[in-house]
Amino acid sequence: MSRYTVIGAGGFIGARLVAALRGRGEEVYAPARGDPELFGRELGRVFYCAGLTGDFMVRPFDTVEAHVGLLSHVLRDAKFERLIYLSSTRLYDSLGERGGREDDVLEFDVAAPRNVYDLSKALGENLCLARSGGRAAVARLSNVFxxxxxxxxxxxxxxxxxxxxxxxxxxxxxxxxxDYIHADDVIAGLLAMDARAAQGVVNIARGVxxxxxxxxxxxxxxxxxxxxxxxxxxxxxPTCDVARLAALGVTARxxxxxxxxxxxxxxxxxx
Missing domain, CATH: 3.90.25 (UDP-galactose 4-epimerase; domain 1)
Structure with a gap:
């Protein structure tokens, strides 16, 4: 049995991850917001699901704190084995139809108010990929339903x-x-990333x-x-490339x- 931590366990995907992990007998720590134990215990394998979606325009500072502020604290100060950061394929939007591959160079208008979401997610990704000592990977989720x-x-x-x-x-x-993907297929993709110790960025999408x-x-x-x-x-x-997800053994329905x-x-x- 492994030890897992789900940050953002009260959210749409976080709650499903907790249920899936506990359903197979795993030990899961689901800290509440502000839980001081987060930085005083062994977290094991972490799924970082904290974030804002529909209300990010009216809560920009909370968005940045969830996507970057808490994450930076976890990467710097917490005791963890591996971390998977939940991001979004929305980051490809500014590329239009030419985007959708995990190795695309992203483009953002820094003055656009809606880009507080994209920019904060991108910074979170950067911290995971460049400042975690190789212990973090990124899952870019498509339109989950x-x-x-x-x-x-x-x-x-x-x-x-x-x-x-x-x-x-x-x-x-x-x-x-x-590009829609059902929540159950998202969970399958995230668990596969964990089981196969996926590196870098993986699109969690159908690809159509x-x-x-x-x-x-x-x-x-x-x-x-x-x-x-x-x-x-x-x-x-953009239509997401899903070759990396398929290589992990997952094909969304x-x-x-x-x-x-x-x-x-x-x-x-x-x-």
Whole structure:
């Protein structure tokens, strides 16, 4: 049995990691925010899941503290064996369709307010890769979804709405698309990174962008009406290279199959 620490264990991914690790009999320390024991005990293998997503624009200083401040303290002062830092494939967005590989040189407009997220994640990555003595790796997560109450984002919100409504109208473009990955596949990828002692950066993604129109087709095939009333949209962002993830033995499932399985469950629609 190994010793694990999950920082950010109360979050969407952190809570699932804790459950998965404890489910296989591991010892897991899930410190609360500000827990003084974090720097006084052996942490073992650390998953650093702390961070802000949807509210980073209104909480920029908390975002930097979560992505960089606490992390720097852990890397410098904590006793740990290995650390996996959860970052985001959002860092590729400024590269457009030419981005998506882990070794891409990233580009940021330092004056853009929304880039507080990207820049802080990038700095967190730099500290892990350059200042950890080779003990840290980076997982860049794509657009994670689920239909549980704690899930957020476009597809997650749509799936939760579909529990109550059979006819849904969204002011979104049919052409817009994203590289979605289900939360269970994210956990599989993170555990594989740990088991195989992955180095550097690994994209945790499906590697295929699915458009809103394709999502609407899946809903229609299972009895829902999904009307997309948005206008034209730019092409989807970078498509992630997933060769490194595949080399770890993990291939994320096709989002359309995951959606179909959920929507076809007899108890999915509660009305």
């Amino acid at each position: 689920d239909w549980t109450d704690d899930a957020g984002g476009f597809l997650s919100d749509l799936l939760k709405r579909a529990r109550r409504e059979k006819a849904i109208s969204l002011a979104s473009s049919p052409r817009a698309g994203r 962008a699915i458009s809103n129109a394709e999502i609407a087709e899946v809903f229609a095939a299972h009895g829902w009406s999904l009307e997309l009333t948005g206008g034209e949209a730019p092409p989807h962002g 096709d989002v359309r199959q995951v959606l179909g399985a959920a929507l076809s469950h007899p108890q999915y629609f509660t009305g």
